[in-house]
Amino acid sequence: MSTSEQTTFAAAGAVDAVKVYGEGDTEVRALDGVTATFERGKFTAIMGPSGSGKSTLMHCLAGLDRLSTGRVFVGDTYLDDLSEAQLTELRRDKIGFVFQAFNLIPTLSALENVTLPMDLAGRKPDQEWLDQVIDTVGLRPRLTHRPSELSGGQQQRVAVARALASQPEIVFADEPTGNLDSRSGGELLQFMRHAVSDLGQTIVMVTHDPTAAAYADRVVFLADGRIVSEMTEPTAARVLDLMKQLGD
């Protein structure tokens, strides 16, 4: 694996990422030359209107989808060189996921869901770390419950715990608060913030909610498959302003 300078600072990144769907007249350039890095130990939000390519970028960064041209990397690994099976293992070992909904396997208990990636790898979880993560998200009394016995907020917290439990290189969250009421959403974002600040994790979150983006260290704005702006130390108001600006 090549270890270019940027990878030593970045947990993940994209170089000239292009993703094209369809051909000819129906061609859609979901990503149109995106170059970005996501720093280790930081909480980054990706924002943009629908169709801006923010989800596509995340899927490609996370090894769920492949670029048409360009490169993406996680840690010191370029994803474009990997086979299907290697990508799967990378997702399992190096990446954590939090989706908007349907994050948990209904037949497994909360704890089993948390340790699922490690179980799939046949690895024993680091018990100390696991305890820390579980306590951080406040799940201890719910560990044996099935997802159907948990509230939406609790389910998302289990998902965050799963994403963190294997100490991944980076955690990708796709609208993690999209289905939650504002109180539960706020709690969840607190946990994520905490995981970055206090536990040293790296999180990249796709969102369209300025309030959610305000929890991040940095916000990257996408429109029409390109990065159009970025902002550090965001607040909800500043993000909203910028979005309005971009929208005009």
Place this chain on the structure above:
Amino acid sequence: MLRIALKDLLARKRRLVTTSVAIALGIAFLTGTQLLSGILSDSIKSLVGDTYDGIDAVVRSSKVQEVGFGNEIRTPVPEGLAGQVAEVGGVRASSGIVETITAQLVGKDGKIVGSSFGPPTIVYNWVEDPQLRFGTLREGTGPKSDGEIVLDFGSAKDGGYKIGDTVTVAGQTQTEQFKLVGLTGLGKDGKDSGGAKSLQFTTPVAQRIGQIPGEFSYIVAAADEGLSQDELAKAISAALPGEQVVTGERFSTENQESISQFVDILGTFVSVFGYIAIFVACFIIYNTFSIIVAQRTRETALLRAVGARRRQVLAATMLEAVVIGLVSSVLGLILGAFLGTGLAKAFSSSFSVKGGIPPITAGTVILAFVIGVGVTVLSAVFPAWRSTKVPPIAALSEVSVDRSDVSRSRLVWGIVMLALGGVLMALGLTDTGPNPIGEVGASALLILVAVALVLGPLIAAPMSRVLAIPFAAGGRITGRLAGENAARNPKRTAATAAALTIGVTLVTVIAILAASLKASIDNTITNSLKADLVVNTTTFAIGTGIPANIADQVATTPGVKIASPVRFGPVRLTDAAGKKYAKDNPEKKGPGAGLSGTADTAPSGEDSFMLGVDPATFFEVLDLGTLDGSPKDMAAGTFATTRKTAEERGWKLGDKVPMFFARSGEQELELKVIAQRDIGQSSLYLPLTTFEQVVPPGFNIDNAIYVVADSQADIPSVQKSLDALVKDLPTIKVQDLQEYAQSQAGPLNTIVLVIYGLLALAIIIALVGIANTLGLSILERTKELGLLRAVGMTKKQLRRSIRQEAAIVAVFGTLLGLVIGIAFSVALSIVITADNPDIFSYQLPIPTLVAITVIGALAGVLAAILPARRAARLNPLTAISSV
């Protein structure tokens, strides 16, 4: 609404096909066997018709005896009768006929031509009149001298003979050589082969080999020009009032019927398995529709919300069932046509099968459609009805997956059904109810449904988790997921497994019964037979046996202490119990068109079999326990029996029991010995002196000779000397007791293999069901699978997990089947033991049962291959984002 239903159906072609396949296989089997029966009986009819073509009237004895499978044996008529028939006005030609089953053709390779279960080998005399002769001479001449033989060309070919060769014939008294001078065939130009194997000799040789010197089996006659068969028959019976005369047409029909009866029994036997297969398919249809209806809840609710009536929702689902039924019927018919003709080809070595288009009758087509559509619609009714109860509001709910729980009343119902089944079973097995067989069948059905469908869901979840333990060992998550997925919908798992349970139950019962019967045979032989060696016949064809001179030669072989021959023949018991039996089971055949003169004169009674034995040695060689009376008193005109038979029929020592024999008429035999133990063979033992007088030709031959060696004799060397005695007799073997036991169980093995083969169909259908359910379940779990793949489950792990899930369901079904099968076999064995306390020994063939379980599990894995592959191909991204 109809358009919606049809569109929906077409959009899911794959499901349409897999669902149809289950029922189509069953239909193919049913129609295939029907076609086979049709093809065979058509062939038989035309063959028999060809064989007896040209005969206008048959003069025969009115004394007749049943020998099983609708075969009958008539007393021969005196030779002189042929001359008398020839004199009757209107008879253009006539001939006495010898027709016996007393010889086998030995091929050039020294082996008997044909199989034990194939058509018989028949000894005929050569008839000069070509119209009356059996078959048409297609090559060579008739036998001019006693050293010559004519064969049907099929047998000659099988035996490797051509005209001019020396042919070996194993008769009952000796093995002889003849020169082959002619070949016959059936049909006008002698082109057709098949049917019986015929050996034609000069009349004196045929009478000698047929063991009816001075007699004919019957007399045939051809009418003068312009005289009908009826007129000829009437003319003959007017001239010879003491005889029975039948028209050629009736004679031919009688012969066709006796063979067709066998084909019918075969067809019925095989079609039972077709119905079992369809029963299994019902479960699959039911299951598939349950899942489809559940998955479609939102869609249905939406339809209801926009104004569809319940009736319309029901009609839509039922329409789907009808279409699947129609597709199945058509598929089944096509498959069945191939199956029927294919099987007919396989049978063509035994029967000459005519080629061409299979005789698909309207009846077969109607059967296919009635069963195909009927069964599918019936199986779908309940799930369809359930779909109408979906409230419109369900359109708004999240979940479209069947998560219905198992209710408590299920347990109550299950237990009630089990109890009812148990009572019915007890009634049936103890023969107390009005219809014992029906009761046993109904109870078996009830118990199966109770355990598999009603109680099954209660234990499906815990059982699935238990069965997952080996897969989940060491914390492997794939095994854990497999177990949980099998457990998450107990009703579905139970219904899927139930299909397999039925097949496994039957296989288990058969395996246990076969093992028990084999053990019983072994036990009986080792416990009762005191012989060291047995000279035995290796074919089971009627009329084969050990030539008469062998017994004496065995007896005088150095080292032989006792040589006790045993013969086997038909008898009709005309005692009070026999008369009652005959009254309760009236014969269907009676005098009818085409019969004149004396009607059948056999007294009514119960047909059975008897053994001809040498009283002086038999009871020494065969240990039948304590004897009441002494074998020394068994002079001519006496017999022995077992306590069980004596008690059943109310006989006491010294009773004179009436019996009827076709050869000698009705006579009374005095009961001189009652033996304690019954070893399940025939329980009537006649001294050979009497036996020889009464049995029809062909039966008067040793079936086995039990040999006891001198105490100081070396048994292997005695066996060697005996081997030398029979070395030229291809059907005779000298066996030690172990070999003898094996040869006695031989036919059992064949039958069991055939039954396994037939049951395999039910199991294959069950596999289709597992694959189908799994496919639908995976569809339901698309998102979940996508998530698993996203967080790092490899394709390999995913496939493994699904295969394990299938294995768990399959093993669950198999274990249920094993348990029910063992329970049934125990119930059966109680009854069999009650009837045969001395011989039946219950055996659990553990290795076979383990093999059944392993095969069940492997079969599940096999069924999962395709669904697992399809699941692994899911793109995790589309799976997740398809919210």
